[in-house]
Amino acid sequence: MAGLVRLFVVLGTLIFGFVSIPVAQAESGYAAYLDLPSVNGDGAGGGGLNPALPLDPDELLTALDQARAAGIAPRRYATLLHQYWLTIATRNADIDLAAWDPTRGVPANSRTFIQVYVNYLRLNNQHPDYYWVGLAGLAGGSFASGFFDMGDVAGIVSVPGVHQLGSAVADLLRGTPAELTDLLPADIKTLGTEGERLTADDLTWYQTRLMIMQKHIFIDQVPMHEAYAAAGLAGVEEMYRAGVLDENAVTAWREIDGGAPAGLADAALRMTDREQNQIIADQWDVTSSGRGVMGRVMTYVSTVAGKAAVPGALAPGVFAPTTITAGNMALRTPLPDFNWADRDTRWNYITHDLLPRYLELCGNEAVARPVLAEPFTDKLAAGRLMRRLPDLLGDLTAQWQLTT
Template sequence: MTHRRTAEHAVRILARIAGLLTCLVFGLTMIPAAHAAPAYRAYLDLPAVNGDGASGGGLNPALPLDESTLREALDEARADGVAPSRYGTLLHQYWLVVSTRNADIDLAAWDPALGVRANQRTFSQVYVNYFRLANQHRDYWWAGLAGIAGGSFASGFFDLSDIGMVLDVPGIHQLGNAVADLLRSTPPELVAKVPADIRLLATEGARLGADDVTWYQTRLMIMQKHIFTDLVPMHEAYAALGMAGIDEMYAAGVIDADIRTAWQSIDSHTQSGNIDALIRMTDREQNRVIADQWDVTSAGRGTMGRVLTYVSTVAGKPAVPGVRAPGVFAPATVSADITGRTVSLRTPLPDFNWADRDTRWTYIMGDLAPRHIDMESNRPFAEVVLGESFWNKLAHGRMLARIPELIADLTTQWQLG
């Protein structure tokens, strides 16, 4: 009997334990399961710390560079009703990744700080892509201007590589020495009134070193990436989604009301709309995106930043048909009283430096933009110009090939009267 009672007692204990376990399991099943936070939450409220193009990769290192991952995060944020202002950098990064994929550019490796050799293909590919956009979308007038005029700067970029290796033949030293010789034979009363950039070229041009050129190349590459990062993603968003893509970028704070108006103008598919958009986008590019960066470049490396930006202005001639070189558009002309007579000096050198925003904008609106509008308004002509290989355009604009012409202009057009 004792053994039977002990067994029955044990069975009752086991039954109670089993009941308790059943209740516990049942109770746990009634507790709602904890949901993992959606992946996009890690991508909200991020600043665009690399929006100025100074570093490698995308806008924020916390964001992935994989297009499908970015797209999935965006779709989830939209589906959950997240305010666009919270996912602005995520949205911008997505369209930037789309842009670099379409441009055949490796965004992860695009780092101006790595120097010319590491970025040379990317530097050219940016302009190849502008022509792709302009040829595929006939309303993308700004892309056409960026390809043609920007490609002219690309020519100078490649020249700077050459000059950096052979500073004495031919290049900035030769140009500076030619200006110095002319100033020595010019009355001092006139020399005192010559723009400071011309005098600086004469006195400092021969001191330019390879390190100065390398620094300037990096500055140009930073500005190039900044422009691409700012303006190309909105072009891809419109190409893919129309005004819905632009409106989302506006709601997210990626673009402002002025540039949204530019896209509304493009969406009208009219000539007047394309002209309005061209001017607004060019204004954004030159007066907001890179204006401060030009200021920093001009003031950098002691006097050498100013010398290099002025040399770019002297040698630069945007390849838009009909555009005048800066020195033809605004030649430096001064007058002075010399022994009771008014004497004037007219030079073939520009009276402005491309790094200075006000005079740069005067040139753009006074000659560059109007000639581009003329070209775009003649569609068959525009197709020929835009359809020419970027590499042909690059070869036409090489500054080293133009040095003899520039020096010949100096000696024949430096005129006293």
């Protein structure tokens, strides 16, 4: 009898063990990656979306395929899916995701900073229907270039350059009647009173804030572009079912997939709206309110200095110059009457000048391709504040016009 029992035990082990072992092995590759939150989706830290996930795309794909084969609902593997396409995105962009940490400062991130924009332009040149990445390469880098000198390992634009701008505004304010200065936007007055107090630590903090936002945008936007490049509409539809993308984003991709000119233009608007009003809007709020009044000083200086490398696009101070009147006196300045960090006025500038000019460019391939093919390092150098400072100061002095 004992021998018979042992035989049943052996047979049971063989039968049930044979059945159960593959299930355990199949689950082991993906079970630990289900229901993970995206704890670094805002780009504030190093690495990927969740430290529990590997950074190797092959490992991620194996787990992802297992989850799909097991019929797991996409929302349960959303972060795994997002991380997979993120690692594809950084690999194709020649960016080390493990080392990409904005808090490590500019010197440690200087190459990555450039590669982000180089990659935007690469994607657009390989896929001309990817309008948003072209705009990001032309405009995004231009607005940041005033505060990043990537040819210098220190990475910090000269504080005296900002001091000179603040000092020039202070001198002009002193010669302006109080009735008019009282009506000036607060950002102009703050630049004149506080600009000379800006420190290297302030700039370092601001640069870190910009790098966080840059990574946040990349994390959100580039993986879906790579998913579509590799898997077509099915790739982004899976991201939509997983909750990584919303209705607005998947509609943009359906329009891109359709290929109609009006659809491509609307997709660019939708993606720009996602970037500016969903992804980084709160981070701009935090940045502009940080470091006491210096957050407003730095975001306003970047608005003054910002000139997107989009043919025909106006500098902010030309698009919306500050003009005020008091009684029979009037003052017109070349300084913008808005701050890029503020949502509504930033969106007004984008939708009424920057984006329309860019879409005009996209409508003329013969003009667009050379502009978009220009090396990003050349665009970056052209936009640097220190290079443009003499012209900015000259315009400020010549165009500060008081009439009575």
